[in-house]
Amino acid sequence: MYKYVAYIDEAGDDGLKVIRPMDQSGSSEWLILSAVVVRAEREQEVKGWVKSIQDELWNYHSKTIHFAKLNQNKKLFVCDALSKLGARYFVVCSNKKNMLRYENPRASKIPSTNWFYCWLTRILLERVTHFVHWHSIKETGTPQKVKIEYSSRGGLSYSQMSAYYDWIRYQGDNTFLKAGKIYWEVLKYELLKVYAAEERAGLQLADVVASSFFKACDIYNTGACDPRFAMLLAPKIARFKDQAREKAAGYGVKLMPNLRTANLDPTQEEVFRYYGYPYEWWDPGSSNRKGQ
Structure with missing residues (x-):
């Protein structure tokens, strides 16, 4: 039924009512979503990848890999290991300062308490489905499911x-965010699953x-920024049509809003x-309301 698998997880939270640094007791300044995409034929290897990484972690006794619980050296080792896997990585990094107390009147119609997370998921899926659509046509001549x-x-x-x-498909491409599109040909509801991270090795990746990207740009929840971990992932960060000469910016690594609007600390940039x-x-996504 499918030729690709995409594992999606997040770092940070989707709270908008109170946000750091405006309030130190507020929600995280960032919400970062990631996708790890593998061919379906390698799906059974993913558990082995994670087990192999765990076996190489000295004095590590957890049954799962959770980045936040690793010390610096273990984080460097794990990210280096991920840079060698047969996968592609995508991230959407939303700096939420300009979304403080924002309410999306359209999204409020969705029967979901996670509208902001859902909305960012759309941005992530624009890139993941484009990659799967392009790659599957290149490999097989027709779009394949993920x-x-x-x-x-x-x-x-x-x-x-x-x-x-259902909501965004009903809207078609005439959506709140004008940039990008979802390639619905590669999606199928029956292939949408939700798991605890402990159950799926791919979610741990x-x-x-x-x-790693959260640590690279966060200065309030995890201390000083340290981009080394995210930089180690560069060999597998997605680029447009897998062209090495293409920059990852805007495709494999999507920042919202753009650098000028986000007003970041230099270490976050x-x-x-x-x-x-x-x-x-210049980012097409920056022309919409609130810069996101």
């Missing part, structure tokens, strides 16, 4: 995400990707500059 596995860590349910898919974002960055 199975989507979400982490349940953020309280997401199958019914909530299905309702959101997605946790590493999302959390480093990882985005590394992946190809200049300061003067």
Whole structure:
């Protein structure tokens, strides 16, 4: 039924009522979503990949890999290991300062309490489905399906995400965000799954990707920025049509809003500059309300 699998996880939270740094007791400044995409023929190898990484972690006794619980050296080792796997990585990094107390009147119609998460998922899926659509046509001549596995860590349910898919498909491409499109030919509701990260090795890989970028640009929840972990993932960060000469900025690494609007600390910008974002960055997504 499918030729690809995408594992999706997040770092940070989707709260908008109170946000750091405006309030130190508020929700995280960032919400970062990641996708790890593998061919379906390698799906059975993913558990072995994670087990192999765990076996190489000295004095590590957890049954799962959780980036936030690793020390610096273990984080570097794990990210280096991910840079060698047969996968492609995508991240959407939303700096939420300009979304403080924002309410989306359209999204409020969705029967979901996670509208902001759902909305960012759309941005992620624009890139994942484009990649799968292009890659499958290149390989087989026709679009092939991708199975989507979400982490349940953020309280997401199958019914909530299905309702959101129905909503954006009903809208077509005339959506709140004008940039990009979802390639519906590669999606199928029956291939949408929600799991606890402990149940799926692929979700643990997605946790590493999302959390490494969170660590690269967060200065309030995890201390000083450290972009080394996210930079190590560069060999597998997706680029348009897998062209090495293409920058990852805007495709494999999507920043919202753009660098100019986000008003980041210089240390927060480093990882985005590394992946190809200049300061003067024109981004189609920045023309919509609130800059996101």
